[in-house]
Amino acid sequence: MLPRHKRFIGILITLVGVTAAIYLILTSFQDNLLYYLTPSEAVTKNMDDQSTFRIGGLVEMGSFKRADGSLKASFVLTDGIESIEVNYTGILPDLFREGQGIIVTGRFNKTKVFIASEVLAKHDENYMPPDIHALEEPTL
Amino acid sequence: MSLKAIYKYGSPPNFYRFAMKLEPWCFSLGVFLIVIGTIGGLFIAPKDYQMGDAYRIIYFHVPSAYLSMSAYAAMGFASTIGIVWRSTVAFSVAKSIAPFGALITALALITGMLWGKPMWGTAWVWDARLTSEFILLLLYLGYITLHASIKEQKRADRAASLVAILGIINLPIIHYSVVWWNTLHQASTISKIDAPSIVGEMLWPLLVMIIGYSLFFSAVICRGGSAEVLMREKRSKWVKEI
Numbered sequence: 532m533l534p535r536h537k538r539f540i541g542i543l544i545t546l547v548g549v550t551a552a553i554y555l556i557l558t559s560f561q562d563n564l565l566y567y568l569t570p571s572e573a574v575t576k577n578m579d580d581q582s583t584f585r586i587g588g589l590v591e592m593g594s595f596k597r598a599d600g601s602l603k604a605s606f607v608l609t610d611g612i613e614s615i616e617v618n619y620t621g622i623l624p625d626l627f628r629e630g631q632g633i634i635v636t637g638r639f640n641k642t643k644v645f646i647a648s649e650v651l652a653k654h655d656e657n658y659m660p661p662d663i664h665a666l667e668e669p670t671l
Numbered sequence: 672m673s674l675k676a677i678y679k680y681g682s683p684p685n686f687y688r689f690a691m692k693l694e695p696w697c698f699s700l701g702v703f704l705i706v707i708g709t710i711g712g713l714f715i716a717p718k719d720y721q722m723g724d725a726y727r728i729i730y731f732h733v734p735s736a737y738l739s740m741s742a743y744a745a746m747g748f749a750s751t752i753g754i755v756w757r758s759t760v761a762f763s764v765a766k767s768i769a770p771f772g773a774l775i776t777a778l779a780l781i782t783g784m785l786w787g788k789p790m791w792g793t794a795w796v797w798d799a800r801l802t803s804e805f806i807l808l809l810l811y812l813g814y815i816t817l818h819a820s821i822k823e824q825k826r827a828d829r830a831a832s833l834v835a836i837l838g839i840i841n842l843p844i845i846h847y848s849v850v851w852w853n854t855l856h857q858a859s860t861i862s863k864i865d866a867p868s869i870v871g872e873m874l875w876p877l878l879v880m881i882i883g884y885s886l887f888f889s890a891v892i893c894r895g896g897s898a899e900v901l902m903r904e905k906r907s908k909w910v911k912e913i
Contacts, residue, residue: 625789626791
């Protein structure tokens with residue numbers, strides 16, 4: 532075997548080994564790497580009112596309520612299976628609207644209403660001008 | 672690439688002549704395409720139905736992010752060739768990619784933050800996509816600092832190349848992070864098996880920009896790699912003849 536073959540095999544073995552190690556690390560930290568839970572996951576995991584976590588879902592159509600002159604907003608987050616009522620006081624991001632993907636950080640209160648301390652908008656990977664969007668079916 | 676080609680362009684004088692011939696073409700075509708793509712993206716492409724004009728930062732964000740990863744792939748590939756064949760040219764090319772790669776990764780992160788602040792409501796979160804792209808920046812910086820901290824050229828090349836090669840593992844993690852984990856960052860628009868989720872009028876300037884960035888990058892590497900080769904071969908006969 533030529534020295535350069537040895538070096539090549541050495542590189543390959545190192546790469547395979549480190550890849551395997553990283554794979555094991557990433558899979559064992561799977562839960563921590565998730566940036567948010569879906570509403571169904573939040574319900575099945577039965578999160579208590581002590582733990583702060585994030586929920587990502589779509590804002591249910593017609594669920595958004597905010598009193599005039601107030602920053603107190605309430606809406607329902609859904610993934611089509613489970614729905615969670617969310618209360619939030621503060622300024623909402625530009626992309627916030629009904630039907631939009633949203634990520635909220637906060638915790639449940641005693642009555643299982645999610646009290647959010649932060650609201651982030653998640654935008655999807657689709658880009659199109661308004662006239663084309665008007666022709667398409669609403670996604671929710 | 673066949674082995675013959677590696678041997679031919681692996682010789683420093685051949686590489687130098689080839690790179691210097693290629694460089695002006697890549698540079699002028701790259702700049703031309705970046706200008707066309709910028710005009711197309713900022714003035715000709717229509718507004719987005721959700722984000723209005725604010726989505727136009729995509730014409731800088733996506734090419735930067737794409738190039739930050741393909742430049743790293745090139746650096747890892749060159750480092751592998753360097754280690755296996757003990758090739759001066761390959762080590763020089765890898766070394767000249769690193770600073771440009773770090774810069775373009777920083778640009779991808781910064782344009783992403785500028786975009787995220789108004790749209791998501793935050794400039795930075797530690798989700799899988801943003802974190803793995805940040806690690807890419809650290810890998811570039813690690814390569815640069817490690818190379819600079821070892822005095823002896825050969826040892827510096829080998830140590831830094833190891834960082835470059837191991838860092839390749841991060842590339843699929845960045846790409847698939849939006850598939851494997853829930854992230855705030857949205858999924859891929861162009862690089863997927865289905866048709867791209869972007870209309871043609873918005874897509875073409877993006878593709879033009881990506882090609883323009885890549886050509887400009889090639890020009891920088893031709894120049895940087897040649898300079899590095901000249902430095903390393905300064906005592907040889909062919910350099911003295913130039």
